[in-house]
Amino acid sequence: MPAPAVKRRPSRAARPRWRRRKSARPEEIIHAALEVFAERGFAATKLADVARKAGVTKGTIYLYFENKEALFKALIRETIVPVIAQGEALAKSFTGTARDLFEKLVRDYWRLVGETALAGIPRLMIAEAGNFPELARFYYEEVVTRGHRLMSGVLERGIKAGEFRKVDLAVATKLAMSPLMHAVVARKAFAHCMPEGFDVARYLDTHIDLYLHGISK
Amino acid sequence: MPAPAVKRRPSRAARPRWRRRKSARPEEIIHAALEVFAERGFAATKLADVARKAGVTKGTIYLYFENKEALFKALIRETIVPVIAQGEALAKSFTGTARDLFEKLVRDYWRLVGETALAGIPRLMIAEAGNFPELARFYYEEVVTRGHRLMSGVLERGIKAGEFRKVDLAVATKLAMSPLMHAVVARKAFAHCMPEGFDVARYLDTHIDLYLHGISK
Amino acid sequence: MPAPAVKRRPSRAARPRWRRRKSARPEEIIHAALEVFAERGFAATKLADVARKAGVTKGTIYLYFENKEALFKALIRETIVPVIAQGEALAKSFTGTARDLFEKLVRDYWRLVGETALAGIPRLMIAEAGNFPELARFYYEEVVTRGHRLMSGVLERGIKAGEFRKVDLAVATKLAMSPLMHAVVARKAFAHCMPEGFDVARYLDTHIDLYLHGISK
Amino acid sequence: MPAPAVKRRPSRAARPRWRRRKSARPEEIIHAALEVFAERGFAATKLADVARKAGVTKGTIYLYFENKEALFKALIRETIVPVIAQGEALAKSFTGTARDLFEKLVRDYWRLVGETALAGIPRLMIAEAGNFPELARFYYEEVVTRGHRLMSGVLERGIKAGEFRKVDLAVATKLAMSPLMHAVVARKAFAHCMPEGFDVARYLDTHIDLYLHGISK
């Protein structure tokens, strides 16, 4: 029995099948991907879900991204790096004290990442770094290291200006970031478990206060 | 001579078949599972890999665990909770100052978790919390919250003893833990990307020092 | 700078858009299709490849051909049948001996099919006959049978003229063709594997020689 | 909404699910694959069909073969090479005249390949050579070339024995084989189109007769 030569000749019931064509498409897909990947992780994410959330079908994703992994990588690259760049720009143009700059950077990070969908990214990277070594390296260099450099610069500035004590820069930098990072990551992970009453604002305030207190001359 | 066309046809010849003490099996499996889950995450972990690492076959896992999820849960429950319990016991029996207890707890945690295979657990939970809500709740209550309670107790002790200032306990607790937690999680994730030279010991020392400095009267 | 994350976002800028004479399109497509189908077979051929090779887009193919199968059929029908017709015309108008006609037909076939892109057709049909029964029947009747009839006619002519012995026409016809057909098909398939040195001309010469020797009175 | 952590917990309706375990399995699968591949070609073959025909499920195929391509290659390698080997063995031990050996080899090939499921193999290779270059090379060397060498040996033997004329071995070999090969291939392809009445036996007889006639002193 020979195989059917033609696969389908779909019932041509008239229904308009797709609408838009502008190329906001890749962005829309990345945005949808961010939500789904951030919620589920890489492996547990179904591209069908991403597609549905983006308002397209599976096939469309492949028009713009080689495969699931490429989409994942694009997502990481294109969403988080700009945040760092923005911080760098701020630092560059900032004319106030190092203390003020420190505080602004911390609060900006929380506002731009901690409280938005981007909060999923650090958690995603922590979860998947082992499965995507090159991506992890990219992230580590373009996000983590750049972030550290940014913070180190602020500290150095303060030291030079006589605002801060002479400290071990690498250590001080990490100690400045880690309460922030951990809050972002843990809140994303345990949102549903955490007691309602916890006051993030006060947590941030206190960190900034204690940290500046500890590092000031 | 063409390559062997068939993937495997296991020579069912006599392989040495040592049988170990039966009751050790579940622990062996959990140990193997810890390594693999910690490296890959839940979804990307293949039970075949766990089995191989445990020196058994896939089927054997099902003798002891209902399914992959149950194994994952057992893994979380049975490995990390004892660490907390140990910390609680220490705190209970500790007779020195709150400062010293704080320092000991921090260093113990690093020694028992940060530097062992257990370091994978917090990262795993952060990665998978969204996919396993009840497990997340269990973890949050039996590990995170108990850990916080432990730390809060130490702080309270210090406050009562007049060692520490009167601070917001919840916030102070989280600020005590987060540099530790973040270091554990990030080091596990980015081990291969981090610069060689970073000195964790000094990081811990500095955290302890700064924190105690900040909280002391 | 990270790799571009998005596969393509075709610069919709003005590309020069020459329009060719419309009516040449189907032929161009068929020609492109011949190359690709002949190389890959029906199922493994992507219409995108055919389109690219024809210098059009996928959609354009559907302006001229109902679907992939229709293109395939058109390809077969329109390329190979004329060759047979040409042979028939030659035979009709030929006035020399049957021997000479035989030789000319064999050499013409080699020249027109064996050494051109058309050589892919017999191989294609052999490969896909099972999947396209009606097409196979069409091909068998319009090409194979007509070819046989042509050859049988030559043999009959020779017999009548007293040049050839009285032989079983069906068998003698097939024996006349098969070395030719096999050479076409096998050379197409194993072009890259065959030793360089093989001399097709001598193969043909010898076949003609031996065959005529065998069939002559 | 978190993803369901466990994928399935199949309705455990008791039905015996599989039976055999002996490892005739790979052979059974190859046999089934031969039938389906030979009928459809590589790309149009669905592994589900192969599985069904082999009496197993798709997954089982992957127990024994890396993937579809590996199965295809195994199929070619393991089915056809033995036939050549058998011919070589026959030639080695044969003590009669070269004429008789020639005749026996031709008839054996027809009996062992032309009239069995193996007839699909040459056609398959001709169809897929372009898509599987290394396999084509393997086939060309281990089947085609070995077959030619076998036939060349017979001819040489006849020449040395004074039975045959001194001919161009390469050409004579190919002319000896091609009517056979073409018949195998074309019959497989056009079985359903060919007129009932054609007498293969007589075709073979005539080829043997004419060929020996042509080559004899």
Place this chain on the structure above:
DNA sequence: TATGAATGAGGATTCATTCAT
């Protein structure tokens, strides 16, 4: 006519899970 973005059915492949031994 021609384009090419979008579709979505189809099939290869994976792997958690079962169960006869």
Place this chain on the structure above:
DNA sequence: TATGAATGAATCCTCATTCAT
């Protein structure tokens, strides 16, 4: 207990085909 062959649901990805422009 332990095995490992077998299963089959699930999902990625492809590509013929459609249709708004």
